[in-house]
Amino acid sequence: MIETTPAATGATVEPVGLLIDATRCIGCQECVRACKAEHGLPEPIGPDLNSTTYTVVVKRAGQYSRRLCMHCIDPTCVSVCPVAALRKQPGGQVTYDADACMGCRYCVFACPFNVPRYEWDKPRPVVAKSDLCVSRTSRGHQTACSWVCPMGATVSGPRSRMLAEARERIRLNPERYVDHVYGETEAGGTSVLILSGVPFDTAGYPRDVSQRPLPETTWRVLEKLPYVVLNGGIFLGGLAWIIHRRMVFQRHPELLDDLPPKGEKP
Amino acid sequence: MTRAHLAQLARDALRYPGRLALAMVLAWGVCVTVWRFHSGLGAVTHLSDGMPWGLWIGFDVLCGVALAAGGFSVMALVHLFGLTRLRPIVPATVLTAFLGYILVSVGLLYDLGKPYNMWHVFIMHNPRSVMFEVAWCVILYTTVLAIEFSGLVVERLHWRRAVAFLGRLTVPAVLAGVLLSTLHQSSLGTLFLIVPGKLYKLWYSPYLPLMFFFSALAVGFAMVIFESYLSAFVFGRSLEREILVDLARILLVTVVFYLGIKLEDLYARDAIGALFEARPETYCFWLELALLAVPAALLAFERVRWSQDATFLCATMVVLGVVINRLNVSLVGTYAASGSAYWPSFQELSVSVFLVTAGVLAFGLAVRFLGIFDAHAESAVPAEHDACRECV
Ligand code: SF4
Numbered sequence: 016m017i018e019t020t021p022a023a024t025g026a027t028v029e030p031v032g033l034l035i036d037a038t039r040c041i042g043c044q045e046c047v048r049a050c051k052a053e054h055g056l057p058e059p060i061g062p063d064l065n066s067t068t069y070t071v072v073v074k075r076a077g078q079y080s081r082r083l084c085m086h087c088i089d090p091t092c093v094s095v096c097p098v099a100a101l102r103k104q105p106g107g108q109v110t111y112d113a114d115a116c117m118g119c120r121y122c123v124f125a126c127p128f129n130v131p132r133y134e135w136d137k138p139r140p141v142v143a144k145s146d147l148c149v150s151r152t153s154r155g156h157q158t159a160c161s162w163v164c165p166m167g168a169t170v171s172g173p174r175s176r177m178l179a180e181a182r183e184r185i186r187l188n189p190e191r192y193v194d195h196v197y198g199e200t201e202a203g204g205t206s207v208l209i210l211s212g213v214p215f216d217t218a219g220y221p222r223d224v225s226q227r228p229l230p231e232t233t234w235r236v237l238e239k240l241p242y243v244v245l246n247g248g249i250f251l252g253g254l255a256w257i258i259h260r261r262m263v264f265q266r267h268p269e270l271l272d273d274l275p276p277k278g279e280k281p
Numbered sequence: 282m283t284r285a286h287l288a289q290l291a292r293d294a295l296r297y298p299g300r301l302a303l304a305m306v307l308a309w310g311v312c313v314t315v316w317r318f319h320s321g322l323g324a325v326t327h328l329s330d331g332m333p334w335g336l337w338i339g340f341d342v343l344c345g346v347a348l349a350a351g352g353f354s355v356m357a358l359v360h361l362f363g364l365t366r367l368r369p370i371v372p373a374t375v376l377t378a379f380l381g382y383i384l385v386s387v388g389l390l391y392d393l394g395k396p397y398n399m400w401h402v403f404i405m406h407n408p409r410s411v412m413f414e415v416a417w418c419v420i421l422y423t424t425v426l427a428i429e430f431s432g433l434v435v436e437r438l439h440w441r442r443a444v445a446f447l448g449r450l451t452v453p454a455v456l457a458g459v460l461l462s463t464l465h466q467s468s469l470g471t472l473f474l475i476v477p478g479k480l481y482k483l484w485y486s487p488y489l490p491l492m493f494f495f496s497a498l499a500v501g502f503a504m505v506i507f508e509s510y511l512s513a514f515v516f517g518r519s520l521e522r523e524i525l526v527d528l529a530r531i532l533l534v535t536v537v538f539y540l541g542i543k544l545e546d547l548y549a550r551d552a553i554g555a556l557f558e559a560r561p562e563t564y565c566f567w568l569e570l571a572l573l574a575v576p577a578a579l580l581a582f583e584r585v586r587w588s589q590d591a592t593f594l595c596a597t598m599v600v601l602g603v604v605i606n607r608l609n610v611s612l613v614g615t616y617a618a619s620g621s622a623y624w625p626s627f628q629e630l631s632v633s634v635f636l637v638t639a640g641v642l643a644f645g646l647a648v649r650f651l652g653i654f655d656a657h658a659e660s661a662v663p664a665e666h667d668a669c670r671e672c673v
């Protein structure tokens with residue numbers, strides 16, 4: 016895994032963001048090809064995300080929508096992975112360590128944006144998804160996709176700046192955009208922010224995504240478990256002890272003669 | 282092998298069609314096993330990125346763990362709550378649970394993409410992951426079951442020292458088993474809390490953990506009745522009638538309780554309306570409800586509880602009801618949102634059948650050689666030993 020701590024990069028990193036403006040996209044597929052080149056993935060571009068395609072640009076409702084991992088701020092996939100193969104880097108990138116992964120596919124199941132893909136046809140399969148060009152962005156460079164985009168439809172930079180930029184674009188051109196920055200609050204907020212001219216669900220982005228970070232849903236239960244063990248253990252253990260003592264005395268009433276212990280008898 | 286041998290083999294095969302079928306199931310299971318590990322999950326399953334979990338998670342793991350739940354509940358009744366009358370069912374439930382958890386672990390090996398990395402849970406921690414917590418609980422609980430099961434074995438072998446040693450471990454082991462089971466039985470429900478947008482509203486509930494726990498409790502008791510009845514047929518051994526009637530009562534109470542929270546939850550979430558929408562999910566949910574409500578209604582009659590056949594029927598329905606529930610939550614409930622098609626492949630079904638067959642076979646062998654249902658099995662430990670252990 017690539018070390019991306021601020022110390023390693025020599026700079027205080029502000030989490031990276033990616034701003035995708037679907038209204039500017041012309042569907043040239045340059046970003047998809049750049050992504051493949053950057054990650055050494057084979058050519059054919061899937062119609063949808065697949066194990067060798069981390070991002071796609073598809074025409075939906077007269078507009079080109081780009082999809083990739085949203086790099087959630089509190090990523091569901093990171094929270095569900097039992098062996099911490101998925102990690103949130105300090106720079107905001109959500110990375111995957113194939114050597115650690117045991118292939119339970121909980122991340123594929125749980126991701127609210129249906130992003131991670133699995134190598135179903137391999138005997139030693141891995142999970143496939145974007146790493147937000149962690150080797151570039153952790154050194155302060157742009158992602159490969161934003162680097163090549165001829166229309167500036169994808170730009171990268173600190174998330175806070177990307178969000179401000181997105182809001183500004185909507186403010187300046189309210190008739191051009193749906194008044195919502197997808198990713199500002201979805202799943203509690205994501206590093207990838209998307210602007211669209213058509214409603215987001217028709218543009219192919221999952222709707223009904225919770226506005227709160229999803230790891231909360233399971234943590235609410237998990238955080239109580241230590242108390243279940245402690246209180247349950249004391250309660251059940253105590254109950255068992257009382258019942259057993261009663262049973263013993265029922266069976267051997269003579270034992271009661273010695274009780275209470277000598278010296279304390281009135 | 283000579284021709285005579287082959288001819289003999291063929292005659293035997295014809296004479297015992299049951300054994301032939303068994304041999305075929307096992308042989309085919311081995312073939313699919315090789316196939317799966319050689320060519321990967323995609324070659325033998327219908328799993329996809331939309332439906333990354335299929336029959337092996339839904340049935341082999343979720344149902345396997347639930348059906349083995351009697352291991353902790355019966356042990357708790359006998360060893361913690363002092364219901365010593367139920368002692369004769371302890372061997373069968375411990376055996377079921379132990380075999381069940383072994384099968385679940387083996388099933389997981391099939392399902393994990395990289396089963397050889399399974400041990401990573403020991404060194405790579407993620408306490409925020411439900412899966413991590415389940416993995417640890419299952420590992421620890423299987424250890425507890427191994428202790429309880431070896432207690433059973435040494436008792437049959439009359440190894441007095443080992444019996445005494447393991448006997449002293451019983452109560453702490455049972456207590457640990459109850460706590461660990463409470464955690465992971467409920468956590469299998471917690472697994473699905475992370476997908477509020479994907480699991481259909483009839484099943485998605487913040488109370489999923491509680492429901493998984495109580496349904497496991499109910500089905501654990503149902504399994505004891507179920508196995509005892511079948512063993513009477515196959516091996517001519519079963520439990521005493523009074524005990525089965527006791528179990529039927531306990532089953533009734535747990536099923537009614539579970540049904541209660543299920544319906545209360547629908548009401549509390551304002552989801553009662555979803556019961557009457559014409560959707561495939563609705564029918565599956567009703568099926569699940571019916572398989573619990575009907576046996577509950579029947580078991581309410583004294584006559585039914587005293588009839589072995591009727592009780593068996595009720596227990597079978599509860600088992601099916603809980604199996605359907607697990608399949609509903611893991612497959613039916615997420616199907617619509619997944620946007621992909623899934624129906625278990627023949628190979629997936631084969632592996633599940635293979636594992637169940639292996640389990641039944643092992644159960645049968647144990648019944649025969651360990652005297653699992655022998656109520657009066659000579660035991661190195663007298664019945665009242667347990668209570669007396671605390672005698673000072
Ligand atoms: S979009 Fe999915 S895969 Fe990407 S970080 Fe969020 S939860 Fe993980």
Ligand code: SF4
Pocket residue numbers: 095096097098099100101115116117118119120121122123142
């Ligand atoms: S498939 Fe791998 S990366 Fe995904 S949750 Fe399981 S172990 Fe973690």
